[in-house]
Amino acid sequence: MEDGTERAWHAIPDPDEVLRQLNTSRDGLSTEQAAEALAKYGRNALTPPPKPSFWMKLWAQINTLFIWILFIAAVVSAGLQAWADMGLILGVVVINVGIGLFQEGKAEKAADAIKAMLSPTATVVRNGQRDTIDADLLVPGDVVVIKSGDKVPADLRLLECSNLQVQEAMLTGESVPISKNTAAVPADVGLGDRKCLAYSATAVSAGQGLGVVVATGDSAEIGKISKMVSEVTSGKTNLLIQMEVLARWLACIVGVISLATFLLALLHAHHSAGVAFQTAVAIAVAMIPAGLPALVTIVLALGTTIMAKQNAIVRQLPCMETLGSLTVICSDKTGTLTKNEMTVVAVRSAGNLYKVTGVGYDPKGTFQISGEDLSSDKQACVQALLEGTVLCNDSALTTDDSTGTTIYTPNGAPTEVALITAALKAGINTDALKKTTPRVASVPFESEHKFMATIHAVGPATGSGSQRRVIFVKGAPDRLMPLCNSQLADDELETIRGGHGGSGVVPLQPEFWLTAQEQLSSQGLRVLAICRAEVAPGENVVGMTANDILARKSQPFLTLMGLMAILDPPRDEAIAAVKVAHRAGIVVKMITGDHALTGLAIGRMLGIAGNGSVITGPELDAMSDEQLRLVAPTCNVFARASPENKLRIVRALQSVPPVAAINAYNNANKKSSRATSPAGEESTNGMLAQTSLGVPSADVKIEVAGDSGSLATSSYGSDLTQGDDGKMHHRKGTGVNVVAMTGDGVNDAPALKAADIGVAMGITGTDVSKEAAKMVLADDNFATIVTAVREGRRVWDNLRKILLFNLPVNFAQGGSIFWAFVFGLHDMPLTAMQVLYVNLVTAVTMGIMLAAEPAEPTVMDRPPRRPGKRLLGKLILWRCIFVTHLLVILVLGSFYWGQTEGLSLARRRAEAFNVLVFGEIGYAMTTRFIKASTLHKRALHGNPWCFLSIGLTAALQFFLTYTPGVSSFLHMGEGMSGIQWARALVSMVIVYFVVEFEKALVDPVLMPLLVRPVLNWVEKHTPDWLSMPKPHKWMGCKKGGVVRYNSVTVRE
Incomplete structure (x- = not known):
C-alpha cells in the first residue's frame, strides 16, 4: 500500500486507479491489511497539543515584576515584625493572582473541540462485508459508506455518488451544501472545488456515497488545521x-x-x-x-x-486594550457582513427586468419596474415563472405564530427557500399549488449537470382519463439554454393552470439571454434559469434521468421562461459600521470562501471594494510571502480563500505599516493626502510608495493638507508627526498593522489564533473557532466589532x-x-x-x-x-x-x-x-x-x-x-x-x-x-531594558511567522 497522505487524489481521473494505488478494491481491505495499515499510519485521531498544568498557570501569574516587588516588601515587613503590613501586602498578592487565574484560567480547548467534531463510528467495507467500526480504526485504503446525516469519518476519494451533498462551511466557508461527484479536477484547485473528495468532520446533508480513505488523523485536512492551531501561539x-x-x-x-x-x-x-x-x-x-x-x-x-x-464576549482580558489600536478588520462574508439569507432580488423576463424588494425569508416585498410597484393584477405577468420555481423545488418555508410575531424558518436549501419567498411576495399560495399540481417524477440536482427537473400533472383529466403533464427545469443558464428552442414573450406569461397551448411562445434569442445573464452575474448575483415543456401524451417519465434530458440537446424542446437573480444581501448595520470604521481609520477587508464576483459585488455594496480588485485563493497560493506583503494592504476582497490563505493574509498584514488605515482615516474625514516617493512621484489613491517587499521605503512620507492639527494631536502618537511646514509626516520605521480576524468554522481557527484579535461567531461558530478566538460575537454581527x-x-x-x-x-x-x-x-x-x-x-x-x-x-x-x-x-x-x-x-x-x-x-x-x-x-x-x-x-x-x-x-x-x-x-x-x-x-x-x-x-x-x-x-x-521593544524587533518576517511583541510567534 502506497503512502496516501500527500497525493493529489482529486486529480486522478479513474477512481479504480485510486484503489489500485492504495492496494485495495471495492470489497475493501482484508483484516490483515487493515492491521498492517493501522500499525503504519496510526489511529485516525488528532495528536493533542501539550497543555499547561495548574502550577504552570499559577507561576505565569506570579512571575511578574509587580508581584515580586510586593513579595519583597512582604518579606522585609516580616523581618521587621510588621505583621499587619505583611498580611495586607500578601493579601494584595493573593487578590491579584486570584483575579488573573480566574480570568485566564480556561485551558486551551481548540484541539479538543476539533476532536469532538470527528465522527465516532464509520460504516466500512472489509473482506467484502459491511461493518460498523470505531472511526479511529480507519486507515488509508478502507472503503467507507456515507449517507445523509453522517459525519464523514476521514478524507475520502469518492467512488460512487447518488445525489450526495456535503455541508463544508466549516472548512471552506461555503454557506450552501456542496454537490459531490466522482469526476477528477485539476491538482491545483482549492478545497471548495474538489468535488470528488469528502473531508473528515464535514456533514452529509443529502444522498449517499461510497469512498476510499486517502488520509486519516493529522494527515486529513482537519488534522492539518488542528496542527496549525497548535503551532500558532499567542x-x-x-x-x-x-x-x-x-x-x-x-x-x-x-x-x-x-x-x-x-x-x-x-x-x-x-x-x-x-x-x-x-x-x-x-x-x-x-x-x-x-x-x-x-x-x-x-x-x-x-x-x-x-x-x-x-x-461582544471577551475571552481574554488584555485584548480589550488591543481593540483600541486595531487598524485592519478581516471579516468573513456570510452571516457577518451579510444576512445569510438568500434573497431573490431580480427577475428577468423577455421584456422586462423586475426588481424584487424585501430582504431575507420574510415574504414582505413587491415587484417593481423602474422603481414603481406592480399592481397585483400586473404581477401575473411573472406568475408562471414563479410557479415553476415553487414546483421545481424540494424546500419549504415554515411559519411560527406562537409568539404573536410570525417567524419564518427555512427548511432546505437556502437558494430554493429564496425562490419560495419570492413566490409568496407575488401572492402565490404555494401549498395549494403543490396540492393541485402533483409531482409525478423528478430528476434530482447533481453538480455534474447543474440542473433539477420535476414533472407534474396539470389541469383536469382528459377524456381518456389522463392529465396533461409539464416538466419544469431550473439550473445554470449555460446548461439549460442549449436545451431551449423557444422563450415566453413577456406579455404572454400565464399560469400553468391556464391550459397553455403554445400562444405567447417565440423563438429563443440566445444573445439576449446571454447578455442578461452576464449583466446579472457581473453584479455578484447567483443566476438560475427556469424552463418548462409539455410532456408528450403516453411518454414514460418514471425513472427519467438527467442524461435522458441531455440526450435531447440535438433537438431542443424547452421553453425558457426567465432568469432569477439571487443574493445574500449585506446587513444594513454592517454598511453603517463600515463607514464608522473608516472614519476611525480602520480598514475593512472581506475574506470569503465564495466566488470572486459575488465577493466583489458585496464589497461594493458595503463600501469596502476599494479599487475594485479581488484576489482568489489560487492566486494567493502562487504568491511568495514578499508579494503578498505588497498586495495585501491594497486589496480589500479575497475570494475562495483556504485556511492557509487566511493565515498568510493575517501575517502579511501584521508585518507592514498601517498605511491603508491612515488613508482610510484621511478619506473618511475629508483630508486631502498624497504619498510621495523619494523621487517626488505621487502614488495612486493616496497609498505610500512601496519597496519590492511591500514596506514603505525609508524616505517615504505621508503629507496631509488641511486640518492637520487634529491629526497631530491624535492618539496615533509618534507614528505621525507635524513638520515645520505644518504638514503631517509618517515617521519611518514605526508601527505595524494590528489585525482582527473574524470566522466561524474550523478553517478559520489558525487565522483567528494568529490575529491580534480573533473574533468568532457565537451563533454559527463552531466550538473550535470560539476556543481559538479572543472575542466571540453573540449576534454574529459585524457592527458589534466596531462597537467593541x-x-x-x-x-x-x-x-x-x-x-x-x-x-x-x-x-x-x-x-x-x-x-x-x-x-x-x-x-x-x-x-x-x-x-x-x-x-x-x-x-x-x-x-x-x-x-x-x-x-x-x-x-x-x-x-x-x-x-x-x-x-x-x-x-x-x-x-x-x-x-x-x-x-x-x-x-x-x-x-x-x-x-x-x-x-x-x-x-x-x-x-x-x-x-x-x-x-x-x-x-x-x-x-x-x-x-x-x-x-x-x-x-x-x-x-x-x-x-x-x-x-x-x-x-x-x-x-x-x-x-x-x-x-x-x-x-x-x-x-x-x-x-x-x-x-x-x-x-x-x-x-x-x-x-x-x-x-x-x-x-x-x-x-x-x-x-x-x-x-x-x-x-x-534610557537603556533598552527600561524601554519598549524597538520597532526592528517586532517588525519584519521570520520563517514560520511574523516576530512581533504583541502578536504571534510560530514554533519552527
Whole structure:
C-alpha cells in the first residue's frame, strides 16, 4: 500500500486507479491489511497539543515584576515584625493572582473541540462485508459508506455518488451544501472545488456515497488545521509589555529613593541602622502602587461586562486594550457582513427586468419596474415563472405564530427557500399549488449537470382519463439554454393552470439571454434559469434521468421562461459600521470562501471594494510571502480563500505599516493626502510608495493638507508627526498593522489564533473557532466589532487616566516621607498602615470612578493608536512630576503647620493623612478628562460612579478618623479639629484648580518649552531594558511567522 497522505487524489481521473494505488478494491481491505495499515499510519485521531498544568498557570501569574516587588516588601515587613503590613501586602498578592487565574484560567480547548467534531463510528467495507467500526480504526485504503446525516469519518476519494451533498462551511466557508461527484479536477484547485473528495468532520446533508480513505488523523485536512492551531501561539499583548516596562521603572525609582532615604536617615538624621532601614522600607511600600494590577483588571473586566451587554464576549482580558489600536478588520462574508439569507432580488423576463424588494425569508416585498410597484393584477405577468420555481423545488418555508410575531424558518436549501419567498411576495399560495399540481417524477440536482427537473400533472383529466403533464427545469443558464428552442414573450406569461397551448411562445434569442445573464452575474448575483415543456401524451417519465434530458440537446424542446437573480444581501448595520470604521481609520477587508464576483459585488455594496480588485485563493497560493506583503494592504476582497490563505493574509498584514488605515482615516474625514516617493512621484489613491517587499521605503512620507492639527494631536502618537511646514509626516520605521480576524468554522481557527484579535461567531461558530478566538460575537454581527473597538478605545483612555491618578498619589506618599527627612523632620508624616490604606482602598475606590468613565464623544473620530504607543506618555510623566510635588507640598505643609501649632503627632498625622486623601479626591475629579477641562456641564453627568466614589471616600475618612480602635490602629487616635478639616477640604480645592490651570498651559507653553525637550533627552538616554521593544524587533518576517511583541510567534 502506497503512502496516501500527500497525493493529489482529486486529480486522478479513474477512481479504480485510486484503489489500485492504495492496494485495495471495492470489497475493501482484508483484516490483515487493515492491521498492517493501522500499525503504519496510526489511529485516525488528532495528536493533542501539550497543555499547561495548574502550577504552570499559577507561576505565569506570579512571575511578574509587580508581584515580586510586593513579595519583597512582604518579606522585609516580616523581618521587621510588621505583621499587619505583611498580611495586607500578601493579601494584595493573593487578590491579584486570584483575579488573573480566574480570568485566564480556561485551558486551551481548540484541539479538543476539533476532536469532538470527528465522527465516532464509520460504516466500512472489509473482506467484502459491511461493518460498523470505531472511526479511529480507519486507515488509508478502507472503503467507507456515507449517507445523509453522517459525519464523514476521514478524507475520502469518492467512488460512487447518488445525489450526495456535503455541508463544508466549516472548512471552506461555503454557506450552501456542496454537490459531490466522482469526476477528477485539476491538482491545483482549492478545497471548495474538489468535488470528488469528502473531508473528515464535514456533514452529509443529502444522498449517499461510497469512498476510499486517502488520509486519516493529522494527515486529513482537519488534522492539518488542528496542527496549525497548535503551532500558532499567542504572545504577550501590548498592555502586558507596557506593565512590565512600568514595573521596571518603578523598581528603579523606588530602589533609588529608598536607598537615598536610608542614607539620609542614617547619616543626616543620625537614626540607627534599624530605624533607617524601616523608614526606607516604608517609602518603598508607599511608592509601590499595590492596587494598580487590580485596578487594571477592574478596567478590563468592566469593559468586558459592557461589551457583553452589547453582544461582544471577551475571552481574554488584555485584548480589550488591543481593540483600541486595531487598524485592519478581516471579516468573513456570510452571516457577518451579510444576512445569510438568500434573497431573490431580480427577475428577468423577455421584456422586462423586475426588481424584487424585501430582504431575507420574510415574504414582505413587491415587484417593481423602474422603481414603481406592480399592481397585483400586473404581477401575473411573472406568475408562471414563479410557479415553476415553487414546483421545481424540494424546500419549504415554515411559519411560527406562537409568539404573536410570525417567524419564518427555512427548511432546505437556502437558494430554493429564496425562490419560495419570492413566490409568496407575488401572492402565490404555494401549498395549494403543490396540492393541485402533483409531482409525478423528478430528476434530482447533481453538480455534474447543474440542473433539477420535476414533472407534474396539470389541469383536469382528459377524456381518456389522463392529465396533461409539464416538466419544469431550473439550473445554470449555460446548461439549460442549449436545451431551449423557444422563450415566453413577456406579455404572454400565464399560469400553468391556464391550459397553455403554445400562444405567447417565440423563438429563443440566445444573445439576449446571454447578455442578461452576464449583466446579472457581473453584479455578484447567483443566476438560475427556469424552463418548462409539455410532456408528450403516453411518454414514460418514471425513472427519467438527467442524461435522458441531455440526450435531447440535438433537438431542443424547452421553453425558457426567465432568469432569477439571487443574493445574500449585506446587513444594513454592517454598511453603517463600515463607514464608522473608516472614519476611525480602520480598514475593512472581506475574506470569503465564495466566488470572486459575488465577493466583489458585496464589497461594493458595503463600501469596502476599494479599487475594485479581488484576489482568489489560487492566486494567493502562487504568491511568495514578499508579494503578498505588497498586495495585501491594497486589496480589500479575497475570494475562495483556504485556511492557509487566511493565515498568510493575517501575517502579511501584521508585518507592514498601517498605511491603508491612515488613508482610510484621511478619506473618511475629508483630508486631502498624497504619498510621495523619494523621487517626488505621487502614488495612486493616496497609498505610500512601496519597496519590492511591500514596506514603505525609508524616505517615504505621508503629507496631509488641511486640518492637520487634529491629526497631530491624535492618539496615533509618534507614528505621525507635524513638520515645520505644518504638514503631517509618517515617521519611518514605526508601527505595524494590528489585525482582527473574524470566522466561524474550523478553517478559520489558525487565522483567528494568529490575529491580534480573533473574533468568532457565537451563533454559527463552531466550538473550535470560539476556543481559538479572543472575542466571540453573540449576534454574529459585524457592527458589534466596531462597537467593541469603541469600547477598546475607551478602555485605553481610562487605563491612562488610572495611571495618571495612581502614580502621582503613590509618589506623593513616598515623597512626603523622603522630603521630611531632607528637611530635618524627625517624624514621618504618614505611617505604613496609612500608606497601605491609601494604596488599597482610596486609590482603588477613586480608580473605579475613572474606570467607569464613559467614552469621549470623538473617540471614533480619531485614527487608531499607534501599536506600541506607551501608556506612560510625556504628558503622564510630566503630570506625575507636577502633581507629586503639589501633593507633597500640601502634605508636608499641613504636617509642619500642625507642629508650629503645637499639635500632637497623632493629630498632625491625621491631618496629613486627610490632606493627602482629599487632595486625591480633587485630583481624581480633574483626571476624568486628561486634557479637556472638567469645568463643563458634561462633568456633571455620564458617570454615576463619580459622586458615589467621592462620597464614599469622604465618609470613610470621617469613619477612620473618629472610630475608636480604627483611628489608633492608623496612628491618629485623637481625631481632628474643625480648622484641620477645613485645611483638608481646602487642599482638595487647591489641587483641583491648580491642575485645571496646568491643563490650560500644558499644550501651548509647558510641553514645547519644558516637558518635551527634557523628556526627549531622558528617552534618548534610557537603556533598552527600561524601554519598549524597538520597532526592528517586532517588525519584519521570520520563517514560520511574523516576530512581533504583541502578536504571534510560530514554533519552527
